[in-house]
Every structure is written in structure tokens, then in C-alpha cells.
Amino acid sequence: MQNTINKPQQITFDITDRCQMKCVTCNKWKISAGDVISKELTTDEWKKVLSDLRNWLGEGFWFCFSGGEPFLRQDIFELAEYAHSLGIKVASMTNGFSISHLYKKIVESPIESLNFSLNSITNPVIHDTSRGREGSFEKLLDAIMQIKKLKDEKHSNIGLNIATILFPENIDEAIPLVEFVTRNKLNGIMFQLLDDAESFQAYCVRTSSKTSTYTMPKELRLKYKTMAKRAVEVIDRLIEMKQAGHSIYNSLEQLEAMKIFFNNPDDILKSITCDVGSTNYAIDPYGDVRLCFNMDAVGNIRENKPEEIWENAKSVECRQLTKSCKMYCRMLNCNFKHNFANFNKSFLERCSNKLNKILCGLK
Secondary structure (H helix, E strand, O other): OOOOOOOOOEEEEEOOOOOOOOOOOOOHHHOOHHHHHHHOOOHHHHHHHHHHHHHHHOOOOEEEEEOOOHHHOOOHHHHHHHHHHOOOEEEEEEOOOOOHHHHHHHHHOOEEEEEEEOOOOOOHHHHHHHHOOOOHHHHHHHHHHHHHHHHHHHOOOOEEEEEEEEOHHHHHHHHHHHHHHHHOOOOEEEEEEOOOHHHOOOOOOOOOOOHHHOOOOHHHHHHHHHHHHHHHHHHHHHHHHHHOOOOEOOOHHHHHHHHHHHHOHHHHHHHOOOOHHHOEEEEOOOOEEEOOOOOOOOEEOOOOOHHHHHOOHHHHHHHHHHHHOOOOHHHOHHHHHHHHHHOOHHHHHHHHHHHHHHHOOOO
């Protein structure tokens, strides 16, 4: 047992698999809500988790409500209040589709950061198509603007952010989205690379991926190839905008690494050693704990305390498996900021020089 392992830095509560969207980037929506509600952790069980985490990690740490769509849980505000009473900071995310009756409650809640999942701003069809629900853009935009208005009126400190997945159809939306954030004085925007949709299965039916023998699907690799040239041009512009003061949360290092990834995704596997098993701690709707969402659960919060799970034999095995992992999720925002400490900086420089030559038509 590794008693010297650091405590987790990123805590996620995936409080429900339920979602109203039918996103092409995720498969969670394929489950039936009626089949899972009774299996989810109860309000009291989530409160016990919060109390146990507070006793283990101390006060002041952050966790994020995720899902599914977190606001489908009617007790989310009660849980946020309880976390706040323990000195725990709360973040959440939302698709904005059915929260119009909650705007005031959100602004007045102790939720300190709220991420809106928005994939386009100049073309509603792009967002609606990616989310699989007509009218989702209109509802989300209303949520953003109305919550921002209430925030200003009530002098609330809630942080309002945009989260965008980059894919071929919306790559030219990235720059207008940054301008939208700046123009409307939102707190910031973060860009996420498109990942394998099979990685985002509902936890109630999820099986672990064979991470050491994983091969990127041909369709996904083709999407990266299709958008590569334009993506590199857009990312270069995003770097300029970030340096000019626009609030883009992705680090300059991550943006540069994205350019390398688009040129050749496999280069990233050679240069970043995944360390997610030593930083992340995610609890799913049914109490299972995962250090990596693509690997098996390492314990269940209904049976053991958080720190016991963090240090058990399955967690040790999970950390070992990350060393042979062949998946590309190390580029995702939840992983990259931790994994970049392991990034081969000389490799980054060599790949940047190689990329510049390719773009200039040199060999």
C-alpha cells in the first residue's frame, strides 16, 4: 500500500447519468432515466461523502457537480449548501436546457463556478446538431444571458464560464466564442478536444476500456485529420488572443500541445505520461469511485471511506495501468494541467519546429 501518495487534487461528483441531450460526443443519453434514479446515491449518502471528504482533505478544496445534467438532481442546491457549510467550494456544469425556473436559485446558491456547455455562437444549428436537440442553443443562450443579468443585479460572485468541444463543424466558432465571452464580460472559456464518444458511457452500463491496447477509431482519426490545418490556424489565433488578455483558460502550453496533437495525435502518447491516477477522484451516481473514467472502479463509497479507497490495492493497480495507457484522454482539460508536469519539453520544441516546417511547405 502506498501511504506516501499525494491526496487527490480534482474531485468530481457525477451525481446522475440522466441527461436531456443526445450529444454526438457522448452516449450517456442512451440509458432510461427510470432505470437509474432508484440506484443513485441519496441526498444523505452524498452528504456523508462530503463530510468524509472534509475530514480527509480539510476545508477549502473544490469539487464539481457533473453528470449527465447535474441540475436534474432536485437536491443539488441542498448538497451545495451542505458543502458550503463544511468550507468546501462548489463548481458545476450545465447544458442549460431545462433550468429556466432555477436562474435565481443558481445565482443565490453557494455554487461559485458554473460552466455552460456551448459549441457555437454564430450558427445555432451547429450547437443543436452536436447536442441532438433542436432549440438547445436558444435555451442555453437564454440561460447564460439571464443568469449573467441576475449576477450583475445581485452583485453575485458566481463565476460564469463557457466550455466548448472542438470538432470539424465548429472549429471556426472558436474565435467568435472568445469574443462573445469578452463582450459579455463572462469569466472565461475553455476548449476541449473531441474525444472518443465510447469513453462517455453511462456509469450504470460502463465497462472499462482496454487502455494498454487501445487504438483510436478510424472515424475519430479522420475527423482530426480533416480539421487539422484549420485547427492549427485557429489555435494560433487563440494564443494571440490569450496573450492580448482574453480570458481563455487553456494554458499556452496546452494550446501548443493541441497543435502537435492535430498534426499527429500519436506524438502526444510519446511525450506525456498520464498521472491522472494520482490526482483525480471521481464518484459516480451509484457510489463507485474511479481514478480514471476509462478504467474499472477502485471501490464504492457506500462500503469504504474515501481515503481507504484512495490507498487500496485496486487504486495502486490503476496507477500502474496508467503507465502503459494508449488512450488520448491525457489531453483533456481535467487531465492535462496535472499531466503537463511530465511533458517532455524538448519534444514539444522539436514538434513545434516540425509543425512550422509542415505549414511552410518544407520537409
